[in-house]
Every structure is written in C-alpha cells, then in structure tokens.
Amino acid sequence: MRPKDKSYPSKLATRIFRLYCSEELVEEIEGDLKERFQDHLEQFSSKKANRLYWLNVLKFFSWHTIKPRKSYTSYSNQSGLNHSVIMFRNYFKIAIRNAKKHKAYTAINLLGLTLGLTSSILILLYVNHQLSYDQFHEKQDKIYRISLYDWAITPNIVGPALKRAYSEEIQYSMRMAFFGKRIFNYEDEAFTSTMIYADPDFFNVFSFQFLSGNKQSALANPNSLVVTKEAALKYFGTTDIVNSTVQIAGENYQITGILNNIPTNSTIQFDFLGSLVDKRWVKKEQWSNAMFHTFLLLSDDLNPSLESKVKTHLNELLEIPADSEDAAPVNWLNIKDLHLRSNLSFEMGNTSSMSGVYIFSSIALLILIMACINYVNLATSRSIERAKEVGMRKVMGARKKQLYYQFLGESLIYVFGSLIFSFALILYLLPSFNQLAGVTIEVSKLWSLSFWSGMLSLGLIISFLSGFYPAIVLSAFKPVNTLKGSIAAKGEKKLLKKGLIVLQFTISTFLLVSTLVIGEQLSFIQNKDLGYAKDQIVYFSINDDLRKNFESFKNQLKSNPRIHAISFSNSTPLNVGSRGGTKRLEHSSEQFFTTSYLKADEHFIELMQMKILAGRSFVRNDGSIDDSEEGKIPAVIINETMSQQLEWTPEEAINKTINYGKNEVLIVGVVADFHSSSLKNNIEPFMITYGTSNHRYALIKLGTDQINETLGFIEDQTLASAPGLPFDFRFLDDQFNRMYRVEARLSRIFSIFSTIAILIATLGILGLISYMALNRAKEISIRKVLGASVQNILTLISSDFLKLVGLALLIALPSSYFIMNNWLADYAYRITIGTEILIYASVASIAITLLTISYQAIKTALSNPANVLRSE
Amino acid sequence: MKKRYYLGEFEELVLLVVAGLQEKAYGLSVTQIIEKDLKRPINMSAVHTCLYRLEEKGYLTSKLDGATNKRGGRRKRLFLITTEGKMALQEVRNQRQFLWSKIPSFQA
Numbered sequence: 001m002r003p004k005d006k007s008y009p010s011k012l013a014t015r016i017f018r019l020y021c022s023e024e025l026v027e028e029i030e031g032d033l034k035e036r037f038q039d040h041l042e043q044f045s046s047k048k049a050n051r052l053y054w055l056n057v058l059k060f061f062s063w064h065t066i067k068p069r070k071s072y073t074s075y076s077n078q079s080g081l082n083h084s085v086i087m088f089r090n091y092f093k094i095a096i097r098n099a100k101k102h103k104a105y106t107a108i109n110l111l112g113l114t115l116g117l118t119s120s121i122l123i124l125l126y127v128n129h130q131l132s133y134d135q136f137h138e139k140q141d142k143i144y145r146i147s148l149y150d151w152a153i154t155p156n157i158v159g160p161a162l163k164r165a166y167s168e169e170i171q172y173s174m175r176m177a178f179f180g181k182r183i184f185n186y187e188d189e190a191f192t193s194t195m196i197y198a199d200p201d202f203f204n205v206f207s208f209q210f211l212s213g214n215k216q217s218a219l220a221n222p223n224s225l226v227v228t229k230e231a232a233l234k235y236f237g238t239t240d241i242v243n244s245t246v247q248i249a250g251e252n253y254q255i256t257g258i259l260n261n262i263p264t265n266s267t268i269q270f271d272f273l274g275s276l277v278d279k280r281w282v283k284k285e286q287w288s289n290a291m292f293h294t295f296l297l298l299s300d301d302l303n304p305s306l307e308s309k310v311k312t313h314l315n316e317l318l319e320i321p322a323d324s325e326d327a328a329p330v331n332w333l334n335i336k337d338l339h340l341r342s343n344l345s346f347e348m349g350n351t352s353s354m355s356g357v358y359i360f361s362s363i364a365l366l367i368l369i370m371a372c373i374n375y376v377n378l379a380t381s382r383s384i385e386r387a388k389e390v391g392m393r394k395v396m397g398a399r400k401k402q403l404y405y406q407f408l409g410e411s412l413i414y415v416f417g418s419l420i421f422s423f424a425l426i427l428y429l430l431p432s433f434n435q436l437a438g439v440t441i442e443v444s445k446l447w448s449l450s451f452w453s454g455m456l457s458l459g460l461i462i463s464f465l466s467g468f469y470p471a472i473v474l475s476a477f478k479p480v481n482t483l484k485g486s487i488a489a490k491g492e493k494k495l496l497k498k499g500l501i502v503l504q505f506t507i508s509t510f511l512l513v514s515t516l517v518i519g520e521q522l523s524f525i526q527n528k529d530l531g532y533a534k535d536q537i538v539y540f541s542i543n544d545d546l547r548k549n550f551e552s553f554k555n556q557l558k559s560n561p562r563i564h565a566i567s568f569s570n571s572t573p574l575n576v577g578s579r580g581g582t583k584r585l586e587h588s589s590e591q592f593f594t595t596s597y598l599k600a601d602e603h604f605i606e607l608m609q610m611k612i613l614a615g616r617s618f619v620r621n622d623g624s625i626d627d628s629e630e631g632k633i634p635a636v637i638i639n640e641t642m643s644q645q646l647e648w649t650p651e652e653a654i655n656k657t658i659n660y661g662k663n664e665v666l667i668v669g670v671v672a673d674f675h676s677s678s679l680k681n682n683i684e685p686f687m688i689t690y691g692t693s694n695h696r697y698a699l700i701k702l703g704t705d706q707i708n709e710t711l712g713f714i715e716d717q718t719l720a721s722a723p724g725l726p727f728d729f730r731f732l733d734d735q736f737n738r739m740y741r742v743e744a745r746l747s748r749i750f751s752i753f754s755t756i757a758i759l760i761a762t763l764g765i766l767g768l769i770s771y772m773a774l775n776r777a778k779e780i781s782i783r784k785v786l787g788a789s790v791q792n793i794l795t796l797i798s799s800d801f802l803k804l805v806g807l808a809l810l811i812a813l814p815s816s817y818f819i820m821n822n823w824l825a826d827y828a829y830r831i832t833i834g835t836e837i838l839i840y841a842s843v844a845s846i847a848i849t850l851l852t853i854s855y856q857a858i859k860t861a862l863s864n865p866a867n868v869l870r871s872e
Numbered sequence: 873m874k875k876r877y878y879l880g881e882f883e884e885l886v887l888l889v890v891a892g893l894q895e896k897a898y899g900l901s902v903t904q905i906i907e908k909d910l911k912r913p914i915n916m917s918a919v920h921t922c923l924y925r926l927e928e929k930g931y932l933t934s935k936l937d938g939a940t941n942k943r944g945g946r947r948k949r950l951f952l953i954t955t956e957g958k959m960a961l962q963e964v965r966n967q968r969q970f971l972w973s974k975i976p977s978f979q980a
Contacts, residue, residue: 028936031946032899032916038942039904060917064924 009037009053017057021065029060091406095413105767109378112763113418116371117462118425119756121455123364125445126437130357132265133339138207142298143335148314148328152293152344157285158314159294165313169306171299172201175276175292178348179728185247191235195248195272197279205297206268212242213257222278225253230261231271264440267338267348281543287318291541293348302332346575356742363753366507370757372466373500374764375411379470380497381771386474391482403475411467419459436752438745498804505808505845508761511754512841513816517833518747521824524831525740531674532573532608537732538711539572539699545722547695553721562703562710565607568695569600573608574735576676582687583659584646593645596676597687599695604688605637605671607701613640614650615669618690626668626690633657635690637669642685665689678739679829762852765801769853773860781865793861798853805849809842877960884964886922887931891953891961898948899923923951931957
C-alpha cells in the first residue's frame with residue numbers, strides 16, 4: 001500500500017473513472033487526467049488540484065467515453081442490446097413451438113427430467129437433513145458426550161465425578177436418562193408419552209428455546225417437568241399449563257416450562273422432560289447404575305491433556321491402573337457427530353451413519369446422471385429435425401455461438417419446467433418420503449431461501465450438463481449440408497450416444513442388482529435362526545426392590561397363564577457387554593481367550609429356548625438348582641464355539657472345570673451357537689454363568705394373545721413389588737430389528753429409486769426408438785420391398801438395442817457383484833450373491849428393453865412400404 | 873467533382889493546434905494551447921472527443937506513445953495531421969481569404 005500522498009490524485013475518482021470509461025480509452029485519458037493534475041499541483045493547492053481532478057473525471061463522462069469502441073468486424077452486432085433481446089424472444093418462441101409440435105417427445109423429456117430431479121432433490125434433502133443434525137446448539141463445539149468402553153451410556157457417577165475433579169475445564173456436566181413411554185395422568189385423563197429425565201444443567205448445555213418458563217429454574221426442583229409445545233397442545237389442548245400438576249406413575253410433577261418444539265434434526269427428542277433432582281434411583285452415585293447419557297460442556301475446546309486427565313481419573317475411580325491394558329477406554333464425542341458418527345451400544349435411538357449419507361448421495365448422483373443422459377440422447381437424436389432450422393439461421397447470419405446459446409437455453413427451459421413440476425411433486429410426496437427414509441423434514445424447509453437457491457443452482461448445473469453437448473452438435477451443422485438435406489449422422493456421434501445408453505443401463509442394472517442383494521440379505525437376517533427365540537419376549541430394567549422381591553414377583557406373574565416364563569439376567573442376549581478371559585486349567589496363561597458372558601438365573605435357557613447340545617441347563621436332573629453361594633465353583637453353560645475353542649467336543653466339555661480369570665468355573669452344559677450381536681459379527685465364545693445377584697433385567701416370555709392386557713398386568717405387579725421402578729419395557733425383537741433398521745431403510749430406498757432409475761432409462765429408450773423408427777423408415781421399407789420378413793425387421797431393430805444392453809450387462813454385473821460383495825463383507829453371516837440374482841437382473845433388463853421397444857418396432861415392421869416410399 | 877471538406881469552428885481550431893504542435897499533440901497539450909494561448913476556457917473532454925471525431929473523418933492519425941512519470945506511467949495518444957487534414961485546412965483558409973478579400977474597408 002502506498003501511503004496517502006498529496007502528490008497523487010484521489011484514488012476514488014480514478015476508480016470511478018475506470019468504472020465508466022471504455023477500456024480502450026482508459027490509458028490515454030487517465031494519463032491526460034493525471035498529467036493535468038500534476039500541472040494543477042504546481043499552480044494550486046493539492047486540495048484544489050484534487051477538486052479539479054474530480055471535476056475533470058466527471059466531465060469526461062460522456063457518450064464518447066462510455067460506449068464500447070466499435071470493432072470494424074462486428075457489423076452484425078451493430079444494434080447491440082436491442083438485437084439480442086429480439087433474438088432471445090425468438091429462441092424462446094421457437095423452443096415453445098417445438099415443444100408443442102412434438103408432444104410425445106416433450107412429455108418424455110419432461111417426465112424423465114422431473115423424475116430424476118424429484119428423486120435426487122428428495123435424496124439431497126434427506127442428506128442435508130442428516131448432516132444438519134444437532135448443529136443448532138449454540139455451544140456445539142464444546143458439547144461432548146463422554147462414555148466408557150463401547151457403551152453410549154455411563155454410570156451415574158461419571159458426570160458429577162468429573163465436574164468435581166475438573167471444575168475449571170468442565171463448565172457443566174449433565175446426565176440424561178431415556179424412558180421410552182410413560183403413563184401420565186392429568187385431571188381425569190390418562191395418556192402415554194415419551195419422557196426423558198435430565199439434570200438441571202440440561203438447558204445450560206443445550207440450546208432448546210423456551211416458550212414460557214426459564215432455563216435457570218425449569219428443572220431446579222424435584223419433580224419439575226418441562227413439556228414441548230407440541231405435546232402440550234396435543235395432551236392439554238393449551239400451552240397455558242405452567243404450574244399445573246401432572247401425575248406420572250403415581251408421582252406428582254409440576255410443569256415449570258413450555259419449550260418451543262424440538263427441532264426435527266435434534267438427536268435428543270422428547271415430549272416431556274423431568275428433573276433428575278432427588279430421584280431415588282439417581283441420588284446415590286454408583287458405578288452399577290449405568291443408564292445415563294452424560295454430556296459435558298467444556299470451557300474450552302477439547303484438548304489431549306484433558307482427555308488423558310479424565311481417563312486417568314475415571315480409571316482411578318474404577319481402581320484400574322490407567323496405563324494398563326485393562327484400562328477403560330473413554331469415548332469423547334462432539335455433539336455434532338452424535339447422529340452420524342457414533343455407533344456404540346445403547347445409542348439414543350435415531351442415530352444414523354455416514355455410510356448411509358454417502359450411499360444416498362451416490363444414488364442421487366446416479367439418477368441425475370441418468371436424467372441428463374436422457375436429455376442428451378433425445379436432443380441429439382432430434383438433431384435432424386432441427387438441422388434445417390440451424391442451417392437457415394446460419395444463412396441468415398447467425399453465428400455458431402448464438403446457436404450454441406440458443407440450444408443451451410432450450411435445455412434451461414426444459415430443466416426449469418421440470419423443476420416446477422418437481423417442486424409440486426416434492427410438496428406432495430414429502431410426507432411419504434419422510435416415512436420411507438425415517439426422517440422428519442418439515443414442509444417449511446421447502447420455502448426456505450437455502451432450498452430455493454439449491455434448486456436454482458441444481459437447475460443451472462443440470463441444464464448445462466444436459467444441454468452443452470446437444471448444443472455443440474446442433475450449432476456445428478454446416479448450412480450447405482443441412483439445407484441440401486444430406487446430413488448423415490457421423491460415426492463418432494453415434495458412438496457417444498451408444499456409450500451414453502450403455503452407461504444408463506449399467507447404472508440401472510447396478511441399482512437393480514444392489515436392490516436384490518440388499519433385499520435378500522435383509523430377509524436372510526430377519527429369518528436367520530438365531531439360536532434362540534426372540535419373539536414375544538419383553539424385557540425391562542429392574543432395581544434392588546424387585547431383586548429382593550424376586551420370588552414373590554415371579555410367583556405372581558406365573559399366576560397369569562399368558563406369561564410363559566420369567567427370568568432375571570444382567571443383560572439381554574442382544575446387548576452383552578461383559579467380557580473376560582477363559583482357558584483350560586492345564587493351558588498356560590497365554591492361552592486365555594476372550595469370552596463374552598452374561599449372568600442369568602436358572603430360567604434363562606428355557607425362556608430363550610436355546611438348544612442344549614450336551615449336559616443340562618442350570619436345573620439338575622433331580623430338579624435341584626446349581627449352587628450360587630460363595631466358595632462353591634459356579635456353574636456355567638457355554639456355547640459350541642467356546643467348546644471348540646477349548647478343544648473339546650460338547651460331550652467332552654461337560655463337567656470340566658476351566659479357568660475364568662483367576663477363578664474356576666464348572667461347565668454343566670453346552671448350547672448350540674446363538675447370535676448375541678449383529679450378524680455383522682462372528683459368533684464368539686460365550687458363557688452363561690449362573691447367578692442370582694446383580695441382575696439388571698427381567699425378561700418375560702409372553703403368549704401371543706392379549707399382549708396389552710398382559711403388559712398392564714406386569715406393570716401393576718412391578719409397581720407393587722418395586723414402587724420406584726419405571727416400567728420401561730421393550731420387546732426383544734424390536735431391539736433386534738433396531739440393529740438392522742439401516743438395512744431395512746436401505747432396502748426400501750434402493751427398491752424405490754432403482755425403479756425410478758429403470759423408469760428413466762426406459763423413457764430414454766422409448767424416445768430413441770421412436771426417432772430411430774422415423775429416421776430409418778425408408779431403409780426398413782426398402783428392406784421389406786426386397787423381401788425382408790417382419791421377423792427380420794424386428795430382429796434388426798431390437799438387436800441394435802440389445803447389443804447395448806448386453807454390453808451394459810457385461811459392465812454392470814461384474815462391477816455390481818464386486819461392489820455388493822464388498823458391502824456384504826461387513827457381515828459375518830451373509831448370503832452369497834448367487835447366479836440367480838445376476839440372471840434375474842439380466843433377464844429383467846433385457847425384458848424391459850424389449851417391452852419398451854416392442855410397440856414401435858412392431859409398428860415399423862408392419863408398416864406398408866408403399867406409404868413411406870411413395871412420397872419420394 | 874471536387875472533394876468537399878467539412879470542418880466545424882472548434883474542429884478547425886483543434887486541427888490547427890495539432891498541426892502546429894507537430895508530433896507533440898495529444899489531448900492535454902492541445903487543451904493547454906487553447907487555454908493559455910487563445911485564452912479560451914475549454915473542457916479536456918471536449919478536446920478529446922473532437923480529436924477522435926477528426927480521426928474518424930480521416931484528418932488525423934494517432935498512435936500511443938510517450939509514457940511519463942507525471943502521467944502515472946500512462947501513454948499518450950499522439951495525433952498527427954494527415955494530408956487530408958492539411959488539405960482541409962488549406963481549403964478552409966482559401967475560402968476565408970477569398971471572403972476577406974471581398975471586404976474593402978478591412979484591407980490593410
């Protein structure tokens with residue numbers, strides 16, 4: 001930068017001058033102006049010189065300086081602006097006339113583009129929504145969820161302990177517990193709704209907006225309750241309910257605040273939010289009470305020193321040396337990653353994955369490519385018709401560039417016409433799409449500026465992608481050839497068109513194969529014999545009261561004939577978190593292998609209907625039960641994989657004593673392998689140990705009828721035996737299906753969008769075949785005259801397309817086989833992609849092609865050659 | 873038919889100045905001569921436009937040259953009178969002289 005110097009004229013004035021002056025004149029005039037300024041500087045003060053400089057700059061503003069200099073060649077452009085406006089109107093008129101003249105073509109084109117745009121915009125909305133999760137918290141960069149091992153939830157001691165230890169680094173720590181549905185009583189009415197409990201600092205950490213009430217006091221008192229506006233209107237009919245009293249499971253809660261609705265892109269979702277203050281089941285901080293999502297609001301960004309300090313501290317509390325191998329790993333997760341980048345046990349529900357985002361984006365991209373290809377193919381195949389127009393325009397003086405823009409503009413008209421249809425369709429389809437994709441995208445999003453600017457830029461990009469090639473082809477025609485009527489499509493152009501068709505079919509075949517593979521894998525998962533019966537099993541968390549009253553609770557439940565079995569265990573078969581090392585007694589300590597285990601009572605095997613291969617369950621043959629007292633060797637039942645690991649047959653394993661850590665356990669039975677985690681994982685050595693203490697879940701097997709009544713009965717009994725226990729039940733098969741909800745969604749979305757992709761490809765072929773039939777009418781007529789049969793003609797027409805489809809299959813089948821095999825590689829238990837899937841996909845592709853071209857092909861083949869040739 | 877020359881009063885003035893400046897004529901120098909020597913207040917932009925018009929008429933040619941520090945490194949457009957221009961001036965002068973000679977009382 002030059003310092004402000006009095007011997008230089010005002011920069012602003014110079015800038016203004018450059019702004020208006022035509023480029024060719026800037027040099028000389030600016031020179032004159034500056035020289036004049038220097039002259040003035042010698043005579044007058046710099047101020048006056050500058051004023052005169054300004055004056056001169058302004059005086060130079062005239063028609064002479066602003067108008068662009070004419071170059072002698074651009075004679076045709078003489079009338080400038082006016083001229084192009086007239087031409088623009090002409091282009092528009094011609095485009096509309098052409099569209100009206102060829103209604104079928106226009107319809108196919110618009111339909112293809114509309115389908116493509118609608119699908120991809122919906123998918124992009126989904127992707128955008130996924131990426132926007134939890135971004136609305138003001139302090140999002142400093143909000144972390146902390147957890148141990150591979151669990152998302154933590155014991156209730158973790159949050160408060162960390163806050164006490166690092167009160168400087170940690171501004172707030174907050175625990176949150178999810179309780180599914182709860183029963184509410186308000187005045188005389190009862191309803192169930194979702195509820196979570198949280199520490200009072202909830203609102204200091206998260207940015208949820210209050211409609212009434214305030215964030216400092218909302219959760220400060222025991223039994224205070226915050227409700228969302230939506231829930232308030234739904235259940236109370238008004239938002240004027242602050243200070244009202246609501247009963248939840250017999251306890252009185254006071255409503256202290258109304259929240260504006262929770263954004264749909266929040267991972268934390270609830271209708272009611274209760275205070276954790278003084279809750280009996282939280283008050284005592286302990287390691288065994290692990291049902292809390294713990295969030296920390298840090299004073300500063302997360303740094304490694306805090307990470308290591310926290311790890312050391314937590315492991316100290318757990319009495320594990322932090323540098324040892326057994327040290328509990330601590331997971332820090334920024335709230336922005338909660339939705340897409342976290343995959344631990346007991347996530348908040350509702351979580352998704354980045355791979356889903358990638359997969360969906362690619363589908364959107366593929367569909368868009370197909371829609372563009374359609375346009376390109378249709379527009380270029382029509383080039384013969386437009387050729388005369390191009391020739392005429394050129395003769396009249398149109399330049400190549402003008403024609404290029406004309407045809408590019410035409411694609412703009414088509415794309416934006418389709419965009420309008422798409423928008424209407426999206427408005428209409430959004431609710432169904434939300435259901436399909438399992439998200440809540442609000443309709444108001446469609447009226448936002450960001451959505452419209454996105455649509456606009458998408459439209460421009462698609463217009464260009466689909467329009468630029470036809471524009472080049474069409475604008476390149478030589479007037480002499482076109483007007484003489486002899487434009488033969490050149491070889492290379494045909495090659496490109498064929499290449500595009502092959503690409504289209506490759507994409508749709510790939511989507512078809514993927515759909516089939518995903519669908520088959522999903523049904524494989526759902527129908528796989530898990531090694532136990534997952535249906536009709538309800539489970540819920542229990543507390544000390546229920547543990548103490550177990551016998552009476554069990555007997556009461558047993559009195560109901562619809563309850564088939566009941567068992568207590570420390571985890572369900574689907575969320576086993578405990579692992580330990582086991583080995584044969586005579587083996588060395590290196591031969592310890594990791595074994596998952598759960599502790600259960602004697603009813604567990606029977607309730608889960610596991611298959612005993614050898615030995616017995618925890619009930620001895622004489623009806624007595626294995627010992628659980630101190631000092632006795634505990635009985636365990638192992639799975640087949642574990643017996644193999646121990647190098648015993650199931651029969652040999654019975655009554656053997658093995659090492660379990662430092663202790664010894666006695667194998668009393670071997671059960672067939674069962675799946676305790678997602679089918680993505682291999683079955684690991686598994687051990688069910690017998691025990692009567694420290695159980696955390698009650699599992700109840702129900703009959704198939706009157707399930708609601710039975711559940712009500714169980715809740716009553718639970719409440720009677722353990723008054724403070726929330727009856728937060730879940731079905732085991734729900735938990736199972738939740739593991740595969742990504743696959744289920746993927747399967748649904750793939751089937752819908754591959755259908756659309758195929759439809760678009762079909763439309764493209766439909767358009768092409770009709771133009772081909774038209775262009776080759778004479779050739780076919782002559783063939784007929786010379787004796788070709790209808791069959792010959794049909795073969796001739798279809799073989800052209802079938803060759804392309806065949807080539808597409810050659811590309812698509814191996815590549816989709818490879819890609820889907822890759823996808824399946826995630827699953828330890830998976831289908832193999834059999835030839836039947838590939839055959840099915842090929843047959844479907846060929847059949848669809850034949851079906852599409854059949855009408856036109858037959859019509860052409862049957863046409864009377866005389867009609868075509870007569871006019872020559 | 874004899875070619876006719878059209879020169880406005882101001883154009884004639886500018887053309888004369890350019891002819892007199894001989895290779896040193898550009899927008900500002902012409903302006904300065906008119907201002908200082910003829911004591912006629914004038915716009916730079918008017919001179920500039922006029923120079924271009926004369927060039928269009930073929931009485932002047934121009935080239936870009938002669939950047940100086942004073943001009944912020946910008947070049948000048950130097951104007952030179954063409955034969956056509958000279959003939960136009962001659963023609964105008966002849967006409968004037970012929971008319972002057974018709975005025976007896978003014979004769980020296």
